[in-house]
Amino acid sequence: MKRTFLLLIFLVIILSNSFGQEVQKKRYDTSRLQSPITIDGNLSEADWKSGPWEDSFTQREPYEGKAPRQKTTFKILYDDNFIYVGIKAFDSAPDSIVRRMSRRDNLDGDYVGISFDSYHDRRTAFNFIVTASGVKDDATMTNDGDNEDDTWDPIWYVKTSLTSWGWSAEMKIPFTQLRFNKNSSSVWGLEVVRYIYRYAETDFWQPIARSAPGFVHLYGELGGLGNIKPKKQLDLTPYMVAGVESYQKEEGNPFSTGHKNRFKAGLDGKIGVTNNLTLDFTINPDFGQVEADPSEVNLTAFETFFREKRPFFIEGKNITSFSLGFGDGDLSQENLFYSRRIGRRPQYEPDLRDNEYIDSPKNTSIIGAAKLTGKTESGWSVGVIESVAAEEKAKIAYEGEQHSQAVEPLTNYFVSRVQKDLNKGNTLIGGMVTNTSRQLDDVLKNYLHRSATTEDSILPNTSIIRITYLR
Numbered sequence: 011m012k013r014t015f016l017l018l019i020f021l022v023i024i025l026s027n028s029f030g031q032e033v034q035k036k037r038y039d040t041s042r043l044q045s046p047i048t049i050d051g052n053l054s055e056a057d058w059k060s061g062p063w064e065d066s067f068t069q070r071e072p073y074e075g076k077a078p079r080q081k082t083t084f085k086i087l088y089d090d091n092f093i094y095v096g097i098k099a100f101d102s103a104p105d106s107i108v109r110r111m112s113r114r115d116n117l118d119g120d121y122v123g124i125s126f127d128s129y130h131d132r133r134t135a136f137n138f139i140v141t142a143s144g145v146k147d148d149a150t151m152t153n154d155g156d157n158e159d160d161t162w163d164p165i166w167y168v169k170t171s172l173t174s175w176g177w178s179a180e181m182k183i184p185f186t187q188l189r190f191n192k193n194s195s196s197v198w199g200l201e202v203v204r205y206i207y208r209y210a211e212t213d214f215w216q217p218i219a220r221s222a223p224g225f226v227h228l229y230g231e232l233g234g235l236g237n238i239k240p241k242k243q244l245d246l247t248p249y250m251v252a253g254v255e256s257y258q259k260e261e262g263n264p265f266s267t268g269h270k271n272r273f274k275a276g277l278d279g280k281i282g283v284t285n286n287l288t289l290d291f292t293i294n295p296d297f298g299q300v301e302a303d304p305s306e307v308n309l310t311a312f313e314t315f316f317r318e319k320r321p322f323f324i325e326g327k328n329i330t331s332f333s334l335g336f337g338d339g340d341l342s343q344e345n346l347f348y349s350r351r352i353g354r355r356p357q358y359e360p361d362l363r364d365n366e367y368i369d370s371p372k373n374t375s376i377i378g379a380a381k382l383t384g385k386t387e388s389g390w391s392v393g394v395i396e397s398v399a400a401e402e403k404a405k406i407a408y409e410g411e412q413h414s415q416a417v418e419p420l421t422n423y424f425v426s427r428v429q430k431d432l433n434k435g436n437t438l439i440g441g442m443v444t445n446t447s448r449q450l451d452d453v454l455k456n457y458l459h460r461s462a463t464t465e466d467s468i469l470p471n472t473s474i475i476r477i478t479y480l481r
Contacts, residue, residue, distance in 0.1 A: 036216050038064055038200060039234035040086040043094065047087070051171030051180045053096045057087055063098065067204065067213040074220055078213040080176070082122070082204045088235060093183045095138070097122045099204055101176035108207035109143040109172070115160040117147050120207050122179050125151070125229070127199025128190040129385060131431055132227035134328065135199065136164075136188055142177050144170045152328040155225025161317060161324050186243055189286075189385065196236070199229035243288065245280040251296050264407045265369035278322070287384035287392065292322050295376055297353075316350050323349040326383025329393035330427050332442040332466055346466055347395075347425050347444055352376065356402050356418035358457055363408065370404035374418045389431035391440070397423045401449070419448040419458065441467035 047055050063083035069076040081100040088094065099122055101107055108119035123139030133154050139147040146168060149160040164187035170179045190198070202215035216230035251274045260266035276294035283289050297320045308314045318324060332346040353376045362368060379397035386392070402418040422445075429440030445463045448454075 036230035038232055040088055040232060041234060043087045043089040047094055049167045049169050049180050049182045051169035051178055053178050053180055058085060058096050067215055068217045069211060070214045071212040072210060079209055079211060080206060082213060084202050091185060095124050095181040097179045099176045104176055106208055107142050107177055111143050112145050115147050117141060119143060120205060122204045125201040126188060127226055127229050128188045130198055135226045138166060138181060138183060140168045140170060140179050142170055150328050151226060154227055159327055161319055190240055198232040199226060200232035201229045243280050243282045247278045249296060250275045263367045265367055286386050287382060289382050290322055290325050291380040293378045295322060318349050322379060326381060326393055329383050329391045330395060330425055346442055352397050352399060352423050358417040358454055360404060360415050366406060366408045368404050368406050370417055371402045374402050375400040391429040393427040395425040416451050416454055419450050419454050422447045
């Protein structure tokens with residue numbers, strides 16, 4: 011019995027040691043660019059040709075830990091304003107490389123990509139991927155890779171080229187599109203990936219086990235980034251939109267005259283308040299450049315969920331998100347703040363009599379909004395949003411007379427989010443407060459709450475604590 015007990019202890023020690031071992035993190039040291047580079051996908055400049063290329067990749071799928079079937083190499087350079095990435099995807103059968111055109115953020119065919127944990131908080135990463143046909147895919151990862159948001163569309167440049175030995179990708183990424191602390195530029199987290207379509211094979215530079223808990227904290231390291239500084243942005247973008255709509259006239263309907271004119275003007279802006287905090291603001295936004303939502307018929311009692319695509323609300327979304335449940339990915343669980351309710355379709359629909367006509371707005375106008383987001387050097391993530399949506403009125407006509415009825419009240423939305431990383435990002439504390447305040451008339455007060463406030467907090471080793479006030 012004593013021998014059996016000692017043997018069990020010995021086995022526990024061996025197993026705990028074997029499972030407790032971590033894969034050694036790789037390190038890649040970049041170098042400063044010596045001469046200009048043209049982004050054409052050819053990798054023909056002297057800086058690409060001089061010095062070694064990193065080629066140590068490992069299969070993650072389908073055969074984890076095995077050597078890749080095809081060789082992949084990469085090199086990273088930088089200057090004061092950009093980081094440059096060159097990737098060579100060697101292939102013994104170049105005619106078998108799958109090159110398919112698709113929409114942005116919709117990967118199809120062979121691709122390569124790079125991911126930076128520029129905060130080096132081991133929780134947040136910025137992904138830049140390109141297919142062999144030159145289609146971009148970019149996304150942010152938060153919560154150690156559990157959440158991925160591909161609605162983030164930064165400005166960056168990339169070209170691909172098909173060669174006799176395979177294909178290559180050449181990237182140029184502005185530092186303005188990455189967020190990093192002033193004193194953390196010496197080391198970033200780094201991962202490089204290649205996908206070979208015909209083998210369904212994924213190769214990683216830094217091996218990460220499929221069974222590993224988390225993702226970003228297991229990245230390798232990028233060193234050598236000396237004397238770079240976070241860029242303070244100052245972007246002001248005014249706009250004007252004019253339109254004429256023609257359609258078939260409806261007899262008897264004073265609101266269906268056969269044509270409609272519209273004009274709108276506004277301003278979007280982005281200001282780097284500090285190295286770590288960015289202020290986004292918008293006045294009378296249009297969002298006309300945003301991809302339209304898919305058509306959907308909702309026959310349930312629940313509202314339809316639409317993904318956020320408006321640039322103002324996407325910026326810093328990883329900070330203002332507060333998940334309320336468990337699931338794989340940010341779209342599989344409830345979120346305390348659903349930004350698509352700002353500017354949504356008016357909620358009230360007046361009852362109409364026979365021969366009564368209505369002209370009701372399709373969306374609520376946003377008068378203005380401002381957002382402050384960022385992460386400090388000490389590990390505090392901060393997100394504050396203030397937005398005011400206009401009162402919307404529907405015009406109602408009956409027997410030659412017209413009157414108006416409010417269908418959406420003047421509404422103020424406020425969101426405040428703070429979070430602190432502890433223990434190298436393995437422990438989090440933080441909280442969030444949301445508030446909606448409406449100015450209701452005698453009709454709308456029977457359908458909507460005048461105000462709603464929710465306070466949520468998360469503490470180590472506890473569940474989410476929530477307090478909600480409705481009035």
